[in-house]
Amino acid sequence: MKGETVRLVLLGPPGAGKGTQAARLARRYGIPHVATGDIFRENVREETDLGRTAAEYMDRGDLVPDEIVIEMVTARLAEDDAAEGFLLDGFPRTVGQAEALESTLAERGTPLDGVLSFAVTDEEIHRRLAGRRDEEGRSDDTDEAIEQRLNEYRDKTQPLERFYEERGLLREIDAVGDVDEVFGRATGVVGDLAGSRT
Numbered sequence: 001m002k003g004e005t006v007r008l009v010l011l012g013p014p015g016a017g018k019g020t021q022a023a024r025l026a027r028r029y030g031i032p033h034v035a036t037g038d039i040f041r042e043n044v045r046e047e048t049d050l051g052r053t054a055a056e057y058m059d060r061g062d063l064v065p066d067e068i069v070i071e072m073v074t075a076r077l078a079e080d081d082a083a084e085g086f087l088l089d090g091f092p093r094t095v096g097q098a099e100a101l102e103s104t105l106a107e108r109g110t111p112l113d114g115v116l117s118f119a120v121t122d123e124e125i126h127r128r129l130a131g132r133r134d135e136e137g138r139s140d141d142t143d144e145a146i147e148q149r150l151n152e153y154r155d156k157t158q159p160l161e162r163f164y165e166e167r168g169l170l171r172e173i174d175a176v177g178d179v180d181e182v183f184g185r186a187t188g189v190v191g192d193l194a195g196s197r198t
């Protein structure tokens with residue numbers, strides 16, 4: 001599979017361990033890891049205009065407005081390295097974003113290969129996010145912001161499972177287990193996707 005183009009979206013609630021798996025998958029397949037949360041945090045650190053706007057939403061646990069995120073991701077996917085494939089982590093997060101992505105990729109003639117949906121129980125999510133709050137001290141890991149991020153996920157992002165299921169792209173991955181175990185499941189699924197491509 002290495003050297004081949006592969007275009008993936010990773011879906012899953014905050015705390016599903018998506019970021020960790022995304023970084024490893026991107027390395028395995030030699031494709032850029034496009035993580036919108038990371039790009040926003042970098043802009044916040046560098047005090048750019050985008051960062052200042054995004055921080056207002058992020059610190060409350062709200063989603064950044066679609067038009068801002070869509071413009072940012074569209075520009076990122078137009079860069080040279082993304083011609084060889086990409087792994088989107090944290091985007092799309094709304095049906096509006098998913099529709100925008102779909103039309104951008106259709107124009108380029110480079111549709112998605114699959115959407116990996118990381119599944120964890122609510123109990124596990126709370127446990128992991130509380131652990132991360134203590135370790136990383138992220139400004140959006142307060143109890144209120146965590147609760148709000150979970151609400152946003154349920155209301156706006158979860159409907160994407162249906163969106164991608166209808167397109168035959170959705171693959172669920174059991175995200176409970178250690179990092180290597182989950183990675184093994186994920187690469188198994190990506191291998192099947194590549195194998196089923198004609």
Ligand code: ADP
Nearest residue numbers: 014036037057058061062063064069090091093
């Ligand atoms: P998590 O670790 O909770 O999955 P991320 O690091 O992906 O979170 O994103 C952190 C925050 O950045 C989100 O709560 C949201 O405010 C903003 N953000 C990231 N991606 C998007 C997106 N696609 N649409 C809107 N907001 C986003």
